[in-house]
Amino acid sequence: MTNFKEGLKTVKAFVFDVDGVLSSPVVYLHPSGELMRSMNTKDGYALQYIVKRGYPVAIITGGNTESVGERFRGLGITDIYMGSSCKIDDFNDFLLKYNLKAEEILYMGDDLPDYEVMKNAGVPCCPADAVEEIKSVAQYISPYAGGQGCARDVIEQVLRLHGRWMAGESFSW
Numbered sequence: 001m002t003n004f005k006e007g008l009k010t011v012k013a014f015v016f017d018v019d020g021v022l023s024s025p026v027v028y029l030h031p032s033g034e035l036m037r038s039m040n041t042k043d044g045y046a047l048q049y050i051v052k053r054g055y056p057v058a059i060i061t062g063g064n065t066e067s068v069g070e071r072f073r074g075l076g077i078t079d080i081y082m083g084s085s086c087k088i089d090d091f092n093d094f095l096l097k098y099n100l101k102a103e104e105i106l107y108m109g110d111d112l113p114d115y116e117v118m119k120n121a122g123v124p125c126c127p128a129d130a131v132e133e134i135k136s137v138a139q140y141i142s143p144y145a146g147g148q149g150c151a152r153d154v155i156e157q158v159l160r161l162h163g164r165w166m167a168g169e170s171f172s173w
Contacts, residue, residue, distance in 0.1 A: 004139045007123040008161045012104040014050060015091060015117070016151055018061035018068055020110035021127055022047075024147035035065055040147055044075055046155040051076035053164055058094040060087050062113055088116045106154060110134055110146055125154050 016022055023037035030036050051057055057077050061068065064083035072080050079097070081090035087109075095102060103122030107114070110130040118124040118137045126138040127150035135141055142150035159165040 004123070005161070007139060008106070008158050010104055011106045011123055011158045011162075013056040013058070013094075013098060013100055013106075014155065014158075015058045015060060015094060015105055015107045015121070016047075017087075017109040017111075017114050018059060019063055020130070020146040021108050022059075022147065022151055024145075025110070025129065034067065035063065037065075037068065038147055039071065040149050040152070042149050043147075043151040044071075046152040047072070047077065048075040050155055050159070053159070056094070056098045056100070058090075060084050060090045060094075060117070062087075084113075087113055088120065091117045091120065106158060108142075108151060108154060126150075 019025065019027065019037065022043055023039050028036040047057060056079065058079040058081065059072050059077055060081045062084055069080055069082055079094055084090045102120045105121045106123040106125060107117050107121035108125045109118055110126055112131065112133060114134060115137065118134060124138050125140045125142065126134045127142050127144060127146040129145040140154065142153045144150040144153050156165060
């Protein structure tokens with residue numbers, strides 16, 4: 001396993017889980033039956049920014065709520081795998097689609113369904129409140145909890161290292 005900062009140099013694409021990473025681990029049940037999530041606008045800004053900077057981005061989630069798809073499509077993300085029962089299959093599909101190697105991917109997950117992908121991704125990361133099994137395979141544990149800016153944390157680190165932070169379209173949505 002490479003050093004975290006060294007691994008960031010090789011990142012060409014990002015993959016994120018939703019519940020517990022891009023949203024708070026607490027979900028609310030709407031009277032219609034739909035799960036309602038809380039998401040961080042700083043994570044959202046960073047996600048749309050890496051899309052504009054040309055990085056492939058995938059969302060892989062076991063959830064299947066239309067509002068989640070709408071949120072990420074609105075940020076310019078086109079590779080959204082919802083209802084994923086086997087995340088490694090969707091991860092491999094994403095790699096094939098963009099001709100990427102697993103070691104070129106920063107993956108952020110927080111719970112057991114993310115374990116297999118975390119073991120394969122080049123730069124496995126997790127939020128501060130991830131389960132212990134995920135923390136044990138993460139190269140980096142963000143000081144931020146899920147839904148509290150952990151995605152922004154890793155995105156910003158990669159872009160700073162690549163010399164692509166605060167450049168180009170940084171100052172607009």
